[in-house]
Amino acid sequence: MTIKATPTFRHPITISPIDIDEMGHVNNAVYLQWVQEAVVRYWQHASPIEAQGRLLWVALKHEITYRVPLFLNDKVEALVTATGTRGSRASFATMFRRGDDLVTEVRSSWCCVDATTRRPRRIADDIARVFLPG
Known part of the structure; x- marks a missing residue:
């Protein structure tokens, strides 16, 4: 099931030296x-505290596009958007912005993992709605 x-x-x-x-x-x-x-x-x-105790996230893949460099005194913000779920996987887009400028974009895939067993766990609809309401 994919929810968008x-x-x-x-x-x-905060950029450090x-x-x-x-x-x-x-x-x-x-x-x-x-x-x-x-x-x-x-x-x-975004998630309920009880879900945080039973679920972990492991990065599976990152695809990074660097557009312009960042420097020590730059003011930067990451904007994270969930883009879909399927089985135990969730995908995210993370855009790094300096003011109005898009400096870097990252497309990533993450696996939902049971905190106790450390095995992949299907993303339940209520958890998918944490990231993807509607």
Whole structure:
């Protein structure tokens, strides 16, 4: 079953000096940390506390398109949108914006995992609605 909608979760990003590489901009690997943080925060913000205790999320795939570099003093925001669910998988689009500029976009696939067994768990309709209401 695939459910589609477009609620967006806004997550501010703070760029630290450790995020900057020898070229003077945010290192590409840092974006993966930011995606992980933003999607998990989205889950924590939107889901019931009891669901947070029994379900975990594991990243399966990230596809990243870098458009322009980010620098130490830039103000950045991650906008996370759930784009669908199927079985134990959920897909998300995470857009990193500096003001009106889209600097990086990430399409990712995540697996819902039972917190006790650590095995994939089908995403129930009530959980899908946490991300994809409507």
